[in-house]
Amino acid sequence: MNTIGKASHPQGGGGPQSTEFEEGGIRVRRASQTFGPDEPLALDSGVSLSPFTIAYETYGELNATRSNAVLICHALTGDQFAASTQPLTGKPGWWTTMIGPGKPIDTDRFFVICQNVIGGCMGTTGPRDTDPATGRPYGLDFPVITIGDMVRAQAMLLDKLGIDDLFCVIGGSMGGMQVLQWAAAYPERVFSAIPIATAARHSAQNIAFHEVGRQAIIADSEWKQGAYLAHGTTPAKGLAVARMAAHITYLSEAALHRKFGRNLQDRDSITYGFDADFQIESYLRHQGSTFVDRFDANSYLYITRAMDYFDLAADYDGVLANAFRGTKSRFCAVSFTSDWLFPTSDSRQIVHALNAVAANVSFVEINTDKGHDAFLLDEPEMFATLRGFIDSAARTRGLGA
């Protein structure tokens, strides 16, 4: 990694900080922007969050007409490192399959932006940051945030970057919720929208899974009513269990069976005990233990809550179509056959609402056994259809091929 340090305004107070480097043929700018007391974030809860910082990355170059910006919205446990090496884990970005030179989101053509959501733990202001009122980490004093708040904060950063409208907003799962929120709240700023494996409202079943995860964290004695940073503890066990439970929902029975079956882990027979006899147990424990190294437990509480609260139609008299009335954006919804967390019926509901306002919408269901996580994986049919949609939209916007 060839780093060209170019730090500017090193001490907060409204100034951006950034470094630029080249990775995998992509011009990466890793940056953060602080919004001072004069630019508070007005939250849906009525609370005003100030000051706050947004950590983000950009790939590629903004063109002269500022018409080639693509906003990537990350999922629950994602981050801004969509196409560059994650600095904490050293692993490749979470969407390198989709973003890069010659990829469907082509960094040679588009100016790609990915922001850590508000409430996150990768540099954007969240519950582990210092509460200016107390001088201690926010913990549970951090205000409850919503998908709408996340999107409002993203829009404020785009204003700072001088980007009036986006060529495309794209994201999967919670990222897809943000895409829908963008299209509803800022239709004039969205030329095209790609909500993947998502829903216009979080289902009862999904809220239930989230509640299991949250209760696992809260039940961990190290959690300390959310003040674990002040106590010097970490609710690692609770967060790991939350991750394990959630991870099951991201996969499918078919994928689990194909990958693990009832295979035993490093042993020839069952042990008549509670060790990880089965490979699937060992795999989940690994998923849980690596997750706690990169994620904050309170952030997990806040962000899962934001998803639970998401019900786009509720803001529009209970009629989802009203959220999109008059929209000129073009949409491409994507679902996966084996996704039971955000099943195809959720996407179809979005498509029906868009049809009801005669919006320009495409909808593809991708045949795969990889479950909800398929949007992060190598799915050639998804790439082919999204490439077609994006290229067609780019032609219409005069961005050339």
Place this chain on the structure above:
Amino acid sequence: MTYQNGPTDGRIDLDLIAAMITPGSRVLDVGCGDGDLLALLETKRNVDGRGVELSQEGVNASVARGLAVVQGDADRDLANYPDDAFDYVILSQTIQATRNPKEVLRSMKRIGRHVIVSFPNFGHWRVRMKLLLTGRMPETRSLGYSWYDTPNIHLCTLLDFAALCDDLDLDIEDAVILTGDKSWRISNPGILSNFFASEAVFLLSRRN
């Protein structure tokens, strides 16, 4: 009956439909398959086109070529569209495969100012002869299935279709029939056209 045009490089019924459409219109193609007609209409008629297709393969192929197509069912999903959303709603070689053709036509009439329907004519002389002479269910070029695996569950003749249009208060604005690879414009379906047409394309509009 006047001679329309000769064979073209593409599917002749698609060209006939394209000829019926005013450039720059808003078009919904119900049962759009791989998107051949939509692509043709976007290129030749500069339409704002949308598609609905039942098969996942067809939808994905259409979207991959840049067309706005959703997976859906003509029988179920047309209800979501608002009144007068399109200038033309097209049902190309699909009506015979719908569960409830009358309801589908009724929806199309509601959604679009004009309705275009193309379908194979079960009154074609070759179909009649096959049944008469062999006593077996006819399989022809435009109806190439055995009776037990055909998706064509609601076949009709030109006269049957015209009667349904009348029943639904749909006026026939234009009608073109295919005989082999030639096409003929007809004013109204009659005994003769019902005998010689292998396929037909109708442009319909709401009766005032």
